[in-house]
Amino acid sequence: MPVQKVTKVEVVKQALFLFKKQGYHRTSMSDLAVACGLLKGSFYHYFSSKDALMLEVLETVHQYFATRVFSIAYDETFPPRERLEKMIAKQIYVAASTEGGCLMGNMAIETALVTQEFLPKMREFFEEYLRALAHLYSSKFEPTIAQKLAEQAIVEYEGAWIMVKLTQNNQFLHDVHQHALERFDA
Template sequence: MPIQKVTKEEVVNQALLLFKKRGYHRTSMADLAEACGLLKGSFYHYFSGKEALMKEVLGAVHSYFKAKIFVIAYDETLLPRERLEKMLAKQIRVASSTEGGCLMGNMAIETALVTDEFRPAMRTFFDEYLDALTHLYSYRYDAKKARQMAEQAMVEYEGAWVMVKLTDSSHYLQDVLERAMVRFDAAESNNVT
């Protein structure tokens, strides 16, 4: 295999794809180096080890979602319902665009009981995700109920990925989006605010 010159960003992107597909523990340094077109020893020029790389990947995913997806919840040029639908639809599209599903959910399941070193990054990501959803539901519900609706939507989304992986059927993701919108609309029809 020819050795390529790659950027740190390219290494992070390739690692993201492998971690999504194979998981953290099943992805070796040799796998990562091969995916980047590097010799295993050359890989350490970019990162001190797999843990450092995973932290960088988690940070990159968080930055992307913060700038491109969570921000939709706060876009005052759209109605709250439009924001919710756009945010969830984009999240589903992004996670579905490559094999493996939701990296943050995958890593939380795989590593949370084994190591604490990734937990703060994942917790921050999910807290910001929950805040964005809560912000949207707060247009229709009081603060406590908005948080409950947001938690339910987030838990359903992550659970849908489990079913997608088990059944190879993506309809579970569309169902999550539809239920989130129904809950949002139900508040208006019941005059709950």
């Protein structure tokens, strides 16, 4: 029996979990409705389409990371290396806390070539991620090198998630964390 009262926030949260686990294209509106305890027709009361819902999910994830993860890079109460360590650890923890890995990386791989509507949101997320890492590396390196180190960290992180999914071995994530710190210490 469907739940009578579900908030838009709860719908977005359930959609996030399903999109992370199953992917965007493999998640149907029926799947989403069931996960939220709604009848399929009732789901449209909250979102006009799956695309509209995905845009809201992407925005929600971006805002969460901006305020709770990327912001760590700018917290001057800790030294830069400690901020880098905390930011990457938090990022890994958040992505690994539910099945599916990094939602933004997953969606970029799955939808970037077929759903242009999502690209701006995903680009904004990765640009902010890159700025946060480059900010930390710039405390030790000149801007061009800091930018390259930040790019390398993101590439390794997203690649690590692919390997974790293929091998079920979380060591790849621990290695990414360690490599980012080693680059900082170089």
